[in-house]
Amino acid sequence: MLQFVSTARNRLIRAALTHILAIMTSQPISQPQTILIADDDADIRRLVGDLLAREGYRVERAEDGAELDVILRRTPVDLFILDLMMPGEDGLSICRRLRAGDDTPILMLTAKGDETDRVVGLELGADDYLVKPFGTRELLARIRALLRRAGQRPRTAATRRYTFDRFVIDLDARSLVIDDADPVPLTSSEFDLLACFVTRPRRVLSRDQILDWTHGRLSDPFDRTVDILVSRLRKKLDAAGSGTGLITTVRNNGYLLTAIVRQVP
Numbered sequence: 001m002l003q004f005v006s007t008a009r010n011r012l013i014r015a016a017l018t019h020i021l022a023i024m025t026s027q028p029i030s031q032p033q034t035i036l037i038a039d040d041d042a043d044i045r046r047l048v049g050d051l052l053a054r055e056g057y058r059v060e061r062a063e064d065g066a067e068l069d070v071i072l073r074r075t076p077v078d079l080f081i082l083d084l085m086m087p088g089e090d091g092l093s094i095c096r097r098l099r100a101g102d103d104t105p106i107l108m109l110t111a112k113g114d115e116t117d118r119v120v121g122l123e124l125g126a127d128d129y130l131v132k133p134f135g136t137r138e139l140l141a142r143i144r145a146l147l148r149r150a151g152q153r154p155r156t157a158a159t160r161r162y163t164f165d166r167f168v169i170d171l172d173a174r175s176l177v178i179d180d181a182d183p184v185p186l187t188s189s190e191f192d193l194l195a196c197f198v199t200r201p202r203r204v205l206s207r208d209q210i211l212d213w214t215h216g217r218l219s220d221p222f223d224r225t226v227d228i229l230v231s232r233l234r235k236k237l238d239a240a241g242s243g244t245g246l247i248t249t250v251r252n253n254g255y256l257l258t259a260i261v262r263q264v265p
Contacts, residue, residue: 065089099125201261
C-alpha cells in the first residue's frame with residue numbers, strides 16, 4: 001500500500017514538473033538590455049560598465065567611433081552612452097550618424113557644462129545629457145527612464161525618402177532626382193547640406209548649426225564655408241528645377257528651405 005502511494009505521488013510530482021517546464025519553455029526568455037559605452041577615458045568605461053553590469057545590463061565598451069562601428073556590426077544595442085569629446089570622430093558626429101539610422105536612445109556625457117554643448121547635442125538627436133562628474137544614482141535613473149520611454153514607443157524603421165518642390169531625395173541611397181527621373185549630381189558636402197535642410201524644413205538654420213550638423217564639430221563663427229556651400233547648392237537646385245530660390249537667406253540669422261517637405265511612404 002505504501003509503495004503504491006509513493007509511486008502515485010512520484011507520478012504526480014513528475015506530471016507537475018513536466019507542466020511547469022512546458023510553461024517555462026513556451027515563454028520567451030527575457031534577454032538583458034545591451035548598453036554601449038563610447039568614451040576614450042578607460043576609467044569611465046570600466047567604472048560605468050561595471051556599475052551597469054551589476055545592475056543586470058549587458059555592457060559593450062568602445063574607445064572611439066571606429067570601435068563602436070565594429071561592435072554594432074555584431075551586436076544590437078538598446079542604449080548608447082556617448083562622450084562628447086573623443087579623439088577622431090567626436091560624440092556629436094557619432095550622435096548625428098546614429099540618429100540618422102534609428103531611434104535608439106542616446107545619453108551624452110560631457111565634462112563641459114556649457115549650455116551650447118547641451119543644445120547642440122539635443123538638436124542632433126541625443127535624448128538626454130549628463131555632465132561629468134555625475135552620481136551613479138542619477139546615471140541609473142536617466143538610463144532607466146530612457147529605456148522605459150523607448151519601450152513604450154513603436155520601433156519602426158524611419159522613412160528616409162522625402163519630396164520637395166519637384167525633387168525626391170533618398171538619404172540612404174544618397175541620391176537626388178527631379179521629376180522622378182533625372183538625377184541631380186551633388187558633391188558629398190552639398191548632399192549633406194541639403195539633407196540638413198530637408199530634415200529641418202521651413203526653419204531658419206544658422207551657420208553654426210549647419211556646421212555642427214554637417215561636420216559634427218563646434219564651428220568657428222568666422223567660417224564662411226557654409227556660405228560658399230549654400231551658394232553652390234542653391235545654384236544647382238535652381239538650374240535643375242524651376243529657377244525659383246528654394247533656399248533663401250534670412251539676414252543676420254542664416255538660411256531657410258522654403259519648400260514644403262513630405263516623407264515618401
